[in-house]
Amino acid sequence: MIKEKFSRIREWVRHYFRRWSFQFILSLSFTIAAVTGMAAVGLTLSMQHISAAEKQVASNNQLIVDQMGINLNSYLRNMMHVSDSIYYSIIKNADLQKDNIGDQMSLLYETNRDQIISVGVFAEDGKVIAAEPLNELKSTADVVHQEWFLNAENQIENLHFSTPHVENLYKDPDNQYHWVVSLSRDVELTSGGATKHGVLLVDMNFSGVEQICSKVDLGKSSYTYITDSRGEIIYHPRQELLYSNLIKENNRQEATYQDGTYTETFQNEKRLVTVKAVGYTGWKIIAVTPLASVRAGFAQFSQFALLLAAFITFLLVFVNMFISSRMATPIKRLENSVKNIENGELDESKIAVSGSYEVQHLGKTIRSMVQEMKKLMADIVQEQEAKRKSELEALQAQINPHFLYNTLDAIVWMIENDNRKDAVTMVTSLARLFRISLSKGRTIIPVADELQHVRNYLTIEKMRFKNKFEFSIEAEPETLNCSTIKLIVQPLVENAIHHGLESTDDDGKIRVHSYISGTELYIDVEDNGIGMPPEQVDALLKAGTVTVHGKGSGIGLKNVxxxxxxxxxxxxxxxxxxxxDEGTTVRIHLPVKPYESSAEKGGRPV
Amino acid sequence: MSRKKVVLFFVVLGIFCAFYLLLNHSVHLTQSTASPRQVSVICRSADTEEWSTMKQGIDRAAKDFGVDVSFITLTSRNSAKEQISLLSREIDGGADAVILAPVNSTALTQPVYSAQEKVPVIAMQSSTQGLQSLQTVACDNVRMGSALAKEMCREELPNTPAVILCGSTMSSNEEDFLKGLKQGLKGRPVQCSTLTDVDSGETFAQVKQMFQRQPGAFFVALNAEMLETAAQAKQALGVQAHLYGAGRSNQIVSLLEQKIVSATAVSNDYNMGYLSLKAAVDQMEKKKSSNIEINSLIINSNDIYQPQNERILFPFV
Incomplete structure (x- = not known):
């Protein structure tokens, strides 16, 4: 199923890729690759940045809670030292029946009055034995049921710190109420030699704890607070808001954490929480930093980074377009050149050679290939022409045996009739005819030779036809040394005799006339024979047509x-x-070329 | 590249430059123009512990929301004229919002209405008559009065008369409280005794006389000052009358502990201060806001040190 889907997607991509141009695919691929790379790098860097920032914050928080722990520990130890001093220096050394411990306690209280609200020693039944600075209990004060008292009695070996509460023990004429943290312990009281248990209470001014904590500055949205081991708030910078239920704190949960740094979600807010236990008390200092505030500074940076990324993407798109254009345009040009070649335009100078080395090389290769093709084609044409010439000349040569047979037959007949003079003339003419026909194997000969050749032929034919026709050969002197193809006039003369004059009863006349008009050479063969209608004239030289009138097929004319x-x-x-009925003139049209120059080129021997 | 593409390149480049400048400018603006907003608080009296607690709440909120607060107190406790004048002065002085503890007077309706058109106005402690649109942050005084009446009824002395100790002028919250009280004391004879203002110094003698005239009656003081005065009178006379009231101070707590005052109705003043300023900030920021009700408690001598009561009676200041 997945394979099929994958295959379908691949096919779809292939299909669309085929429709896109090379330049577009190149540009798109470069851009996608560059943007993906940039996004991956950016994302990795930003995540690393955030992670480093969080680590830094966690480290700072750890340092701060450590320092706060030291300060708080020192403060609490100081209070414990006060408690110890009262117990070991005053209570242990006194017999309450005869000694007044109030004065010594008063001295200790005065020494620490900034930090202490009151100190008091209570008997097991809750009665005040000594207290400073006030010592008269309120009528409503139920000492034995107070938490600090119960804790001291239940765990006599320990010192107990309470959560903050309002002191409600002593009558105060000024109606002052103080938030305190009570430090209580079980003490042994000696009275008249007997030992009894009692409780020593030191009520610490809560503001002392507050001062230690409020000095800590973790930044705008970070804060530290203190809980006891059960999660009851000891100190919180927004304690009144907590007590008024205007805000909430995750104190119960966080009090269960061991020392260290944690990430948690509270009220849909992710926060970094660092916890540190305070030695003896079981209190926990908790530093809280909302992760949103860590990332807040990053938000502005992100905006700039995003703008920069967009700008780089934009630059990349343009650079890619430019580069792909530079790469694709020469290929496009080359493609157009190849299309032109396909259409038969074999001009190698028009084949584009531009762009990168590879494309240039390709262009040059195609150029040389076209050159080679042209050369091969020229060779083929030349070969074909030569072949055709050979064929035509061979065809021309085929006429000769028939003519030779008739001539020789005529000579035999003359000799048998003792017409020796005519026989000599005919043999002489025949010999000259062959000599010119051979022309040392040349195809191009002077007009004079061609006319001589015709003269010999006409002499022979006139004798064969018993002077049935008259002929004249007139050549302008400047034509005599012009070049002509050999044996082109003789077929025309032959036609004039056999097709023009043979059917007529009148005396035939054949006139061969060579002349120059402008830069052209003309050789006319005129007869006064039966002539031809225009449609026959038109059909004679057209390729593929066969004449139906008269005896000839016109092959001799077409050959010429x-x-x-x-x-x-x-x-x-x-x-x-x-x-x-008016006769026929067949005009040979040739360029005026002096024989010497043609002779240099020479004709191919036949 | 074609000419069209080159033009497009420079156009997009220009757009990027504009975005960069805009972003830079906005960052600069955020850093430089974040001057704090000004909120004026016009209160009726500043020398009570209740007000002191309320002020703590306002100060805390000011710190949280980045607001500068100026406190103005009336020289005469219930002078509507002075309050109207101060309201106008503060708005003209550039206050972005005003928190008002309105005196009980219809004269305040129109000026507050006009002030609301310029800046947000919040009523604290009590509302203003005839102004439904004014956002109020206060206790439900009727319910608080009713709850105190319920506490009084616990004494199970059905025919004992209740004497209400009223000042010559009552604020609207006192009026509501009285209303609730009367509702709660239904069936019991209620007598309202109007006394001179506490400031005059004659109240003590007047209350003493009332204690002497009706030693077995239930006495109810409608505010903390009246309650302190009445408690002092009761203490001086040593009578066994039942004294109740509304309000909080350290002296009242002490009197509660001594059972001179049987019970008092207290509101969470810290919350009231904090939430009043928060409401003002919300209105300045065009957030939706509605009346806010502050919690209140009836505290008697036995439950003063319950953690919840302790936190309201002894604010963490």
Whole structure:
């Protein structure tokens, strides 16, 4: 189930990634990585900061409660020392039947009156034996049932500290009421040699405890307070508010804690609590610091940190956009170049070579690949052209055996008829014809040679056709040394004889005329034969068409046309001017190229 | 990067700078402009122990809430005219709130109403007649009177008359207390004796005469000063009359212990002071507030030192 879900999510991510551009993915990935890293570092640092601050506060609180414990211990020991002094120096040494201990107690009281409200010694039945500074009990004072008295009687070996209460023992003419902490102990009283138990009470001024505690400054929202072992409040900086139920304190719970620092939640507030027991009394000094106050200073810092984080994120987004743009743009350009190549635009200079080293290298590689492709394609074209030329020239060469057979047949016939002169002429013409046909294997020959070749051919054909036609060859002298492809005029003349003149009853005339017009060379082959309708003329040179009129297929003309265009380009070729019964002119259009320059290039031997 | 993006960059950068300056400025403002608010407390009398306890509560609250408090006392205990004048003076003087222990006079209604429109006003100890909108921090004096009457009825002397010792002018809390007392003493004859003000020095003689005239009656003093005077008169005469009252002082506690005073109704004055100032602060901070009732107790000579009573009778000052 989980695997399936995970797979679905992965597929979804893949799907969306495919729709996003490289630059966007790059930018988004960088930003997410940077922001996540920054957030993780920030969070860790802030947590460490808070933790360190809490540790620091706990350490400070510990120091303060330790110091407060020392002060309070010293104060309480002082009170215990007063109690000890009264007991061991005064009561133990006195026989109450004959000695008055009041004077000595008065002296001790006066020495410590700032800290003590009263001291008194009580008999087992609660009667006052001696007390300072007042010694007359109130009528309502029920001494034996008071807590301090009961504690002293129940645990005679200990000193007992009470919780704060209002002293209600002695009659005071000034109607003064004091909050005190009572220190009581069981004492042995000697009276007339007999020993009885009694209770010694030292009522400490609560303000003494308050002074020790109120000097402690833990900061604005931190405070310390003291409880007894049961959790009863001894001192609290807001004691009156506690007594008035305006605030609450977790004193019962915290009194159960051992010495140390704790984190607790009280009234939905997390607080750091440090507890320290005060030696003999079982009291506990408790320092409280709300964790919110520890983190309060951090809140302002957090605001600045948050703003800084947002600013850095913003910078990162822009830097990432910039970097990803710098990285992606050359790749995009390269992609466009490749698209152009796909569309057949093989211009290597237009292939973008920019960006990082790798992308540049890729661009250069594609450039060289295109160059190579172009070269290969040119080679293929060249090979194809050469092949085509070879084919055409071979085709051209195929005509010769047929012609040769007819000519030789005519020569044989002449010799048999003792027409030796004509036979010599024909053989001579044939020999010249072949010599020019061979032309040392050259394809390009001078117009003069081509015309000579035609002359020889026409001489032979005229003799074969028994002077059925007349011919003339006129060449402007400047054309004679121009270059032409060999054997391009002869097929035209052959066509003129076989298709133009053969069907006519009149005397045929063939005129071969070479001339230069502007920068162009023209060789016209004119006959006064049957001519052709325009549609036949149009069909003759079109590729893939076969003429239906007359005897020829037009292959010879197309051959010539193709050969001219293969050598000199599509601007050159044949033009046929013909009208039925008026004759036909086939015009060869060639560039004017002196034979010497063409000869340097040479033609491929056939 | 395109021109659009560069412009966007600088715009966002500007926004960040603005936020930074704003944050910096607000921190600076928080540190520099946190001047404490001023609250004036106009009380009827400052020389009673009850007031002293109340003041402790106000001082504690002032410390807790960061408020400066100035205390003003009437020269004449129940002078409405003086209280109106002081109220106006304090508001004109720039007080952000006023805590008032109003005298019992309808003359105060309009001035307090006008003052409420300018600053928060809190009534302490008692309310002002005809001003329902005035927030009051006080005991339920009717219930307190009724509770004291119940304590008196414990003596089971049904036909014994109850003599109420009233001053020439009564505050509204005294009036309410009397109302509760009468409700609680239903069926018992009640006689209200109007005495001269304690300040005049003639009260002692007047009370003495009343004790002499009705030695077996129940006497009830409506305030601490009257109760002290009556207790002194009773002590001087040595009569066995039952004396009750309202209010607290060390002398009253001593008289309670001596059983000269049978019982007294006391309110938690520290709470009253503290909560009055808290109510003023709440109003200044536009928090929702309503009347606050302060707890009260009836204490007799037997339960003075019960921890709960001890804490009200002997404030931790």
């Amino acid at each position: 046309q193709e050969r001219i265009q293969l050598y000199f380009g599509s601007a050159y070729g044949l033009q046929i001017l013909s009208e039925p």
